[in-house]
Amino acid sequence: xxxxxxxxxxxxxxxxxxxxxxxxxxxxxxxxxxxxxxxxxxxxxxxxxxxxxxxxxxxxxxxxxxxxxxxxxxxxxxxxxxxxxxxxxxxxxxxxxxxxxxxxxxxxxxxxxxxxxxxxxxxxxxxxxxxxxxxxxxxxxxxxxxxxxxxxxxxxxxxxxxxxxxxxxxxxxxxxxxxxxxxxxxxxxxxxxxxxxxxxxxxxxxxxxxxxxxxxxxxxxxxxxxxxxxxxxxxxxxxxxxxxxxxxxxxxxxxxxxxxxxxxxxxxxxxxxxxxxxxxxxxxxxxxxxxxxxxxxxxxxxxxxxxxxxxxxxxxxxxxxxxxxxxxxxxxxxxxxxxxxxxxxxxxxxxxxxxxxxxxxxxxxxxxxxxxxxxxxxxxxxxxxxxxxxxxxxxxxxxxxxxxxxxxxxxxxxxxxxxxxxxxxxxxxxxxxxxxx
Amino acid sequence: xxxxxxxxxxxxxxxxxxxxxxxxxxxxxxxxxxxxxxxxxxxxxxxxxxxxxxxxxxxxxxxxxxxxxxxxxxxxxxxxxxxxxxxxxxxxxxxxxxxxxxxxxxxxxxxxxxxxxxxxxxxxxxxxxxxxxxxxxxxxxxxxxxxxxxxxxxxxxxxxxxxxxxxxxxxxxxxxxxxxxxxxxxxxxxxxxxxx
Numbered sequence: 001x002x003x004x005x006x007x008x009x010x011x012x013x014x015x016x017x018x019x020x021x022x023x024x025x026x027x028x029x030x031x032x033x034x035x036x037x038x039x040x041x042x043x044x045x046x047x048x049x050x051x052x053x054x055x056x057x058x059x060x061x062x063x064x065x066x067x068x069x070x071x072x073x074x075x076x077x078x079x080x081x082x083x084x085x086x087x088x089x090x091x092x093x094x095x096x097x098x099x100x101x102x103x104x105x106x107x108x109x110x111x112x113x114x115x116x117x118x119x120x121x122x123x124x125x126x127x128x129x130x131x132x133x134x135x136x137x138x139x140x141x142x143x144x145x146x147x148x149x150x151x152x153x154x155x156x157x158x159x160x161x162x163x164x165x166x167x168x169x170x171x172x173x174x175x176x177x178x179x180x181x182x183x184x185x186x187x188x189x190x191x192x193x194x195x196x197x198x199x200x201x202x203x204x205x206x207x208x209x210x211x212x213x214x215x216x217x218x219x220x221x222x223x224x225x226x227x228x229x230x231x232x233x234x235x236x237x238x239x240x241x242x243x244x245x246x247x248x249x250x251x252x253x254x255x256x257x258x259x260x261x262x263x264x265x266x267x268x269x270x271x272x273x274x275x276x277x278x279x280x281x282x283x284x285x286x287x288x289x290x291x292x293x294x295x296x297x298x299x300x301x302x303x304x305x306x307x308x309x310x311x312x313x314x315x316x317x318x319x320x321x322x323x324x325x326x327x328x329x330x331x332x333x334x335x336x337x338x339x340x341x342x343x344x345x346x347x348x349x350x351x352x353x354x355x356x357x358x359x360x361x362x363x364x365x366x367x368x369x370x371x372x373x374x375x376x377x378x379x380x381x382x383x384x385x386x387x388x389x390x391x392x393x394x395x396x397x398x399x400x401x402x403x404x405x406x407x408x409x410x411x412x413x414x415x416x417x418x419x420x421x422x423x424x425x426x427x428x429x430x431x432x433x434x435x436x437x
Numbered sequence: 438x439x440x441x442x443x444x445x446x447x448x449x450x451x452x453x454x455x456x457x458x459x460x461x462x463x464x465x466x467x468x469x470x471x472x473x474x475x476x477x478x479x480x481x482x483x484x485x486x487x488x489x490x491x492x493x494x495x496x497x498x499x500x501x502x503x504x505x506x507x508x509x510x511x512x513x514x515x516x517x518x519x520x521x522x523x524x525x526x527x528x529x530x531x532x533x534x535x536x537x538x539x540x541x542x543x544x545x546x547x548x549x550x551x552x553x554x555x556x557x558x559x560x561x562x563x564x565x566x567x568x569x570x571x572x573x574x575x576x577x578x579x580x581x582x583x584x585x586x587x588x589x590x591x592x593x594x595x596x597x598x599x600x601x602x603x604x605x606x607x608x609x610x611x612x613x614x615x616x617x618x619x620x621x622x623x624x625x626x627x628x629x630x631x632x633x
Contacts, residue, residue, distance in 0.1 A: 185487055186480075192577055381479040386472040398589040401472040401479055405593050409473070412600030419604055423611035426527075430615075433532050 002319045005347035008051040009323035013090035020051035040080040087129040099211035103302040104369040108210030136162030167199040198297035202378040212237040216250035218307040220358035223335040257300035261289035272350045274315045277359040285363035291396020301364040313353030320344040439632045459493045513556045569595035
C-alpha cells in the first residue's frame with residue numbers, strides 16, 4: 001500500500017499542493033501548502049480526493065460530508081503559528097481516520113487532560129506539537145527518520161534549535177530528581193535505567209488511550225458484496241470490522257505495547273525489494289538496534305499486522321491502485337486485485353508477473369506521544385517479574401526478578417533443603433531419645 | 438557442677454541480634470528481588486534491601502572496630518584441636534548424652550568448628566556480599582572505574598552468597614538448640630550469661 005498510483009486520495013494529507021501524479025515537483029515553492037499548517041481559523045480543509053487542494057466551492061464527499069468552500073483571503077489574513085489542531089488535521093487522522101495508524105496520537109489531543117498527555121494538558125503545560133518538534137527554517141525536527149533515539153540534554157542555545165525533540169533534550173539523562181529530599185536512592189535507581197531503557201517505555205504504559213487504533217488489516221478479504229451492495233460491519237469499538245473496500249479489520253484501545261531494541265532508525269522494505277513469504281509475517285518496517293548497540297534503548301512499539309497483496313513470481317510486495325475511476329483498474333472501483341496490481345505497479349515503474357497472492361506483514365510504530373502522568377508510569381514489577389513481564393521477550397540484558405541462572409538456583413535450593421532435612425532428622429532423633437529416657 | 442559465665446558482652450549481643458534480623462530481612466527481600474518470593478512487591482523489596490544492606494555495612498564497621506579494639510578477633514583464630522571429637526559428638530555422642538568435648542571459657546568462647554565457620558563468614562561471605570552488592574549498585578560507573586565484569590556474573594555471585602547465608606542460617610539456628618537444656622545457648626546470647 002502506498003501513495004503511488006493513489007495520489008489524489010492520499011495527497012489530501014501526504015504533503016504536496018496538487019500532487020496528482022509522479023511528475024510532481026517537490027522543489028517548487030508554489031507546490032508547498034502554507035495554509036494547511038498556518039491556518040488559525042480552522043476553516044482551511046482539504047477535500048479528501050482533490051490531490052491536496054482545498055475545495056473552492058461547496059462540495060460533498062462520498063455523498064455524505066459537506067466540505068464548504070474555503071475563503072482563501074480570510075484564511076490568509078489569519079495565519080499564525082501551528083497548533084495541535086492544525087498539525088492534527090493530518091497527523092491525528094493518519095491511516096485514513098481518527099487514530100487509525102498511530103495509536104499514540106488522535107483527535108483527543110486537541111484539548112487533552114493531564115491524564116492523557118502531561119505535556120499537552122490543555123489546563124496545564126498546554127504544549128503544541130511544535131514545542132518539542134522545533135524547527136529551523138521550516139525543517140521540522142522529527143525523530144524516526146534520521147535522528148538517533150537516545151539523546152542528551154539540549155540547551156537553549158541557537159545550535160540546538162530544531163534538535164530538541166527527544167525527551168532527554170529537556171529532561172536530561174538522569175531525569176528523576178528529588179523534590180524535597182537531597183538524596184533519594186529510588187530516583188537514583190530509576191535514573192540508572194536510562195542507559196538501556198527509553199523514557200517512553202515506562203511513561204507510555206498503554207497506547208490508544210484516546211481513540212481506538214487499527215491493529216490488523218487483512219486486505220485479502222476486501223471486495224465482498226451482499227446483493228451487489230458494499231458491506232460495512234461495525235465492531236464493538238465503533239470501528240468497522242469488515243469493510244468491502246478495506247477487508248477485515250481489528251481495533252484496540254488501551255493496549256500494551258511490544259518492546260524492542262531501537263537505536264532511532266528503522267529498516268524499511270522498499271518498493272520492488274525482494275522479500276520471501278514465509279510462515280512469519282514480513283517485517284515491512286522494523287526498528288534497528290541490539291543490546292550491543294550503545295545507542296539502542298528498549299522502546300515501546302505498536303505492532304501492526306496485516307495481509308497485503310504480493311507478487312509470488314517476482315517476490316515483491318504489490319503497490320495496488322486503490323483509488324481511481326471505474327475502468328482505471330482501481331480496486332475501489334473495479335474490485336479486481338490483478339487489475340489493481342497491474343495499474344499500481346505500472347505507475348510505480350515496477351515489474352508485475354500477473355499473479356497476486358496475499359502475505360502476512362507486520363510493521364512497528366514507535367510510541368512517543370500521550371505520555372502519562374508519573375503516577376501512571378510502569379511500576380518496577382511490570383518488568384522485574386519471573387514470567388509474563390513487559391520485557392519478557394527482551395534479550396541481552398540481565399533483568400533481576402526475571403533472569404536467573406537456573407542451575408545455581410537448583411544447587412543452592414537443593415543444598416539448603418538437604419541441610420534442613422538433616423537438622424530436622426537430627427532434632428527429631430534428639431527429641432525421641434529424650435522422651436525414651 | 439554448673440557455673441555461670443559471662444560470655445557475651447552487651448555490644449556483642451546487640452551486634453549479634455541486630456545482625457541476625459538484618460540478614461534474615463536481606464534474605465527475604467533479596468530472594469524477592471531474585472524473583473523467588475513475593476512479599477513486599479518488587480519496588481519495596483528493592484528499596485528495603487538497599488536500606489537494610491547499608492545498615493548492615495554500618496553495623497559491620499562498628500563490629501570490626503569492636504573486634505579490633507577489644508581483641509575479640511582472637512576468638513576466630515582457627516585451631517585444629519578436637520575437631521574430630523566434635524564431629525563425633527554431633528553424630529553420635531549427643532544422642533548418648535555424652536558431654537560436649539569442648540569447654541567454653543571466657544577466653545575461648547567458640548569451639549574449633551565455630552571458629553572455622555565464623556571465620557569463613559567474616560573473611561569470605563561478608564566481603565563477597567558487600568563487594569558484589571557495591572558492584573551491582575554502581576554498574577553505571579564500571580567503565581570509569583576500569584572494572585570489567587558482566588552484571589549477570591556479579592548477580593550470580595551475589596545470589597550464590599545469599600544461598601550460602603541461608604545454608605549457614607539453617608545450621609546455625611539448629612545448633613543453637615543443642616545446648617542443655619535445649620535453650621541454654623540461646624539464653625546465653627540473650628542475657629550474656631551462660632551455664633557451663
